[in-house]
Amino acid sequence: MGRYYILRDGEVIEEPDYTKWSEWFENTYKGVELIAESRLGGSTVSTRFLALSMTLDQDSPPMVFETTVNGGWLDNQRERFSSLEEATAGHENWVQRVKDSDEENELPPPGAGW
DSSP, X not given: OOSBEEEETTEEEEOOOHHHHHHHHHHHHHHHSXXXXXXXXXXXXXXXXXXXXXXXXTTSOOOOEEEEEESSTXXXXXXXXXXXXXXXXXXXXXXHHHHHHHHHOOSOOTTSOO
16 A cells, blocks of 8 residues: 555545645645534544555555544544545544533533633
């Protein structure tokens, strides 16, 4: 597996040519980077296309999507995915986890500024 990837029509495509990838990145990336974002109370769950594989294991699928929780009880939690379908399902899973965490904990989360 390579290092550089583009997202075209929902499909992750390896781009072995750095010059072509960097041109795509400069011209297209901002339009496809954010896959989903959900604001829930004091938390934000964001899923993004990274355009780079974040795995060092050459035998594993490239990890090119990342869901991150910012704020709340699950602050700084993250998970990476290799396909748009996995990332979309993972985003919804994290949204539910944040909701469940907020319901389980009565006090404001750490860093809430209270």
